[in-house]
Amino acid sequence: AQTVTQSQPEMSVQEAETVTLSCTYDTSESNYYLFWYKQPPSRQMILVIRQEAYKQQNATENRFSVNFQKAAKSFSLKISDSQLGDTAMYFCAFESQGGSEKLVFGKGTKLTVNP
Amino acid sequence: GAVVSQHPSWVICKSGTSVKIECRSLDFQATTMFWYRQFPKQSLMLMATSNEGSKATYEQGVEKDKFLINHASLTLSTLTVTSAHPEDSSFYICSARGDAYNEQFFGPGTRLTVL
Numbered sequence: 001a002q003t004v005t006q007s008q009p010e011m012s013v014q015e016a017e018t019v020t021l022s023c024t025y026d027t028s029e030s031n032y033y034l035f036w037y038k039q040p041p042s043r044q045m046i047l048v049i050r051q052e053a054y055k056q057q058n059a060t061e062n063r064f065s066v067n068f069q070k071a072a073k074s075f076s077l078k079i080s081d082s083q084l085g086d087t088a089m090y091f092c093a094f095e096s097q098g099g100s101e102k103l104v105f106g107k108g109t110k111l112t113v114n115p
Numbered sequence: 116g117a118v119v120s121q122h123p124s125w126v127i128c129k130s131g132t133s134v135k136i137e138c139r140s141l142d143f144q145a146t147t148m149f150w151y152r153q154f155p156k157q158s159l160m161l162m163a164t165s166n167e168g169s170k171a172t173y174e175q176g177v178e179k180d181k182f183l184i185n186h187a188s189l190t191l192s193t194l195t196v197t198s199a200h201p202e203d204s205s206f207y208i209c210s211a212r213g214d215a216y217n218e219q220f221f222g223p224g225t226r227l228t229v230l
Contacts, residue, residue: 035218044221045208045221103159
């Protein structure tokens with residue numbers, strides 16, 4: 001079974017600075033998807049970024065980018081120019097490709113952006 | 116992105132009663148819907164996966180007779196918590212996935228409080 005580990009329960013960053021959230025996973029599969037979701041205080045889950053395992057190029061979405069290291073099974077999220085609205089829980093998630101489409105979530109990292 | 120709604124957003128009920136939570140995909144056909152449970156300051160725990168017109172597939176440890184899931188149409192899935200008890204109090208989140216999309220879209224969640 002796949003597992004997703006987020007080793008940082010809480011992190012904080014100053015506004016406008018850069019922060020990196022860590023995620024590692026364990027799988028024997030070669031094809032899969034990885035996601036970062038944001039859950040603000042409203043508790044609405046929002047997709048931040050996704051990465052297909054077969055793509056070597058790291059995904060980017062505006063201020064959000066990932067460092068995907070397939071061999072190391074690592075998938076970190078970098079947030080540049082942090083904004084107050086980035087304050088939220090961030091969950092890393094794994095999905096098998098062509099399988100049950102179930103998401104396996106990590107325990108989450110609570111990020112606080114300070115003014 | 117696609118929109119998923121949940122109703123109600125918040126419900127309080129007495130112990131022993133049943134509560135129904137609706138999950139609707141508003142602008143796409145959801146071939147698969149997922150139900151999650153989230154305890155305070157914890158991650159999402161998948162309860163079950165439902166496909167339109169089929170019986171739901173429950174995760175290990177989830178009581179099928181207590182958490183009844185029906186996916187009667189391509190836009191609606193319901194979760195009924197039967198004979199609710201205080202330990203069933205939690206935040207319930209649904210997500211939906213359609214053939215036209217390669218990701219899950221999440222509803223805003225339902226907070227259930229059982230007195």
